[in-house]
Amino acid sequence: MVVKSYIYSLLLALFLPFAASAEGAAHAEHGAEDAGKSPSEIVVEKIMHHIADANEFHIATVGGEHISFPLPCILYSKTTGKISFMMSSQFHHEEVIDGYRMDHGKIVDAATGERNTFIDFSITKNVFQMLLGVVILALIMFSVKSAYAKRGNKAPKGLQSWIEPIVSFLADDVIKPNVGPKYEKFLPFLLSIFFFILINNLLGLVPFFPGSANVSGNIAFTFALAAITFLVINLNGNKSYWGHVLAMPGVPKWVLVILTPVEIAGLFIKPIALMLRLFGNITGGHIAILSIVSLIFIFGEMGKSVGGASLGSAMAIPIVLFVNAMELFVAFLQAYVFTLLSSIFIGAAVEEHHHSEEHH
Amino acid sequence: MHILAFKPMELITPDLGLVFWTTLIFLIFWFLVGKLALKPIVKSIKDRELTIEDALAAADKAKAEMQQLQSDNAALLKEAREESAKILKEAKEVKESIIAEAHTRAKDEAAKIVADAKLEIDAQKKAALAEVKNEVSKLSVDIAQKVIGRELDSAKDQQAYINSLVEKINVN
Known part of the structure; x- marks a missing residue:
């Protein structure tokens, strides 16, 4: 069993660079956003983004296009008490649906850009x-x-x-x-x-x-x-x-x-x-x-x-x-x-x- | 330093939605998988452990019983052998005693027959002797008649004649 575990982790290690290269490609495409940031700053952002939760499941970025697995969003607005349902794939670029928009894979209040005005009951990543x-x-x-x-x-x-x-x-x-x-x-x-x-x-x-x-x-x-x-x-x-x-x-x-x-x-x-x-x-x-x-x-x-x-x-x-x-x-x-x-x-x-x- | 696109406080602030889902999913997992699958699995493992223990104990017991049985068998065999030897010995003794008895009986019988024969012979002998005596006395009387019938010359001749007669008798 120990040997099997090692083989398994070896395989994991082999795959990781590919996963990372997919993310690396994303960096290049985010030219405008990442302009003027040092590589370490970009890396820190990527890592923090990875370890946080998200409203879509990012799989890879191919030729500048993000390939994400769409996930259902269930949002309860604290101010209006309204419950909104939508799929994460419905948000294209800066599109606003029910007063929400997608920001770096996370849904935010379109007006404030914050997440404190609603409760996110979505099926997240x-x-x-x-x-x-x-x-x-x-x-x-x-x-x-x-x-x-x-x-x-x-x-x-x-x-x-x-x-x-x-x-x-x-x-x-x-x-x-x-x-x-x-x-x-x-x-x-x-x-x-x-x-x-x-x-x-x-x-x-x-x-x-x-x-x-x-x-x-x-x-x-x-x-x-x-x-x-x-x-x-x-x-x-x-x-x-x-x-x-x-x-x-x-x-x-x-x-x-x-x-x-x-x-x-x-x-x-x-x-x-x-x-x-x-x-x-x-x-x-x-x-x-x-x-x-x-x-x-x-x-x-x-x-x-x-x-x-x-x-x-x-x-x-x-x-x-x-x-x-x-x-x-x-x-x-x-x-x-x-x-x-x-x-x-x-x-x-x-x-x-x-x-x-x-x-x- | 540029403004980073992540908020460090978010990392250590529990998101209510995720708390809700984690709680719900874990509770379902606990009551569904924990109670309906994991608990029976533990029970099955325990049951099998007990079964194996019982089986081992039973095997040990059977082994002991087997040994007991084997030693019993050996004892039984030994006993049977002794019994047969004893029976054989007794049979031999009986045979010998029967033969010995027959022997003595035959001897007794023979002795008795011999004794009877002796008695018979004695009786015959006595009878024969008596007959001889009678015969002798008859002869004597005849001789006497003959002698008397003859002339007795002298006392001396007479005496000699008698003596010769007697001598003849003795010879007979």
């Missing part, structure tokens, strides 16, 4: 990739489930043997020891969160359509998962958990004045840490890979110097290869860390304290 990931996972998991039903107690085969070691490891070595005796109740949640994060991490590493979107590195994504985890932890918290949070037993009254606010802050700090950790790691990975790939274009002075581009490629390709392999590892690691920490927090919330043994 990230939502699209997220749905794709969920569909892939659902297909895999239901086929594996039926394989178990069909093959009974025979040895696992095919997809089963890919999923089984992961599921067994998580259930027996992560969830069970950390959550404690009531772990079975939390298995669906914790396994779901692991695979949900993992598939989005992995799809984000695919350098071309329909992957490449920075879903699990988007703060909204990690915020939503952290918020759900927060609810799961605290809605399942038992009496002794809340007792420990609100008034730690065995601690002098005056210490509680400090300790209780700290404990209450801790309730929120835990999910915030989960949120920021995943966001930072995945976004960081995307930025690292794109930055290294962009070295080719910076060295090549945006297509002006073939020698520079060759030198940049010679440097960047081995490094990108390595970073991609590392990101593949990080994809698994961060999904694991999120699941592990959630298990520990849930374990602390549902743990039964025996009153005979005094608190430590």
Whole structure:
């Protein structure tokens, strides 16, 4: 399996320069917009544009024409309360529809050029990739489930043997020891969160359509998962958990004045840490890979110097290869860390304290 | 520095729409895939583990039983062999005793026959002797008559004659 992963990441690394060259071509066409900007500034903009969400799924730019996958837009205006539906492909150049226009792949208020006057419930690039990931996972998991039903107690085969070691490891070595005796109740949640994060991490590493979107590195994504985890932890918290949070037993009254606010802050700090950790790691990975790939274009002075581009490629390709392999590892690691920490927090919330043994 | 086309704060500001979709998609995933696929998968793995454990235990048990059975068989075989040897030995003994009995009986019988024969012979002998005595006495009387019938010359001759007669008797 390790060898396969390496071959896979090698392939990824081979594809990345092509994806990047598509973007590089775009730079040349944006002559007017990019005029007077240094290559690094253009690169930074491109990278930031890539890691952000978008209302269309940009696939490639061929001969100055952007090829984008059209996505449905659902916009709720805060001022008028009107809900507008349209396809991202309906926006041509500076066209205004229902008071909205497209700006760098993102819908903005045509009047102000800002995004704060409406709520964007569109199926964005990230939502699209997220749905794709969920569909892939659902297909895999239901086929594996039926394989178990069909093959009974025979040895696992095919997809089963890919999923089984992961599921067994998580259930027996992560969830069970950390959550404690009531772990079975939390298995669906914790396994779901692991695979949900993992598939989005992995799809984000695919350098071309329909992957490449920075879903699990988007703060909204990690915020939503952290918020759900927060609810799961605290809605399942038992009496002794809340007792420990609100008034730690065995601690002098005056210490509680400090300790209780700290404990209450801790309730929120835990999910915030989960949120920021995943966001930072995945976004960081995307930025690292794109930055290294962009070295080719910076060295090549945006297509002006073939020698520079060759030198940049010679440097960047081995490094990108390595970073991609590392990101593949990080994809698994961060999904694991999120699941592990959630298990520990849930374990602390549902743990039964025996009153005979005094608190430590 | 030119104005960049991206807003750094957007990067760390959760977009409400994406929060909504992530929450919705994850909840659907959790309740659909998590509860209907992942949970049964874990259960299947657990079940199979238990089945394998049970099967291993059963195999061990069967092995032990097999060994027990084998040793039982061996014991049974040994017992049967001993039994047959014992039966054979007894049969031999019975045979020998029957032969010995027959032997003694035959001997007794023979002895009895011999004894009877002896008795018979004795009786015959006695009868024969008695007959001889009778014969002798008859002869004596005859001889005496003959002697008396003859002239007895002298006492001396008489005596000699008697003696010769007696001698004849003794010879008989």
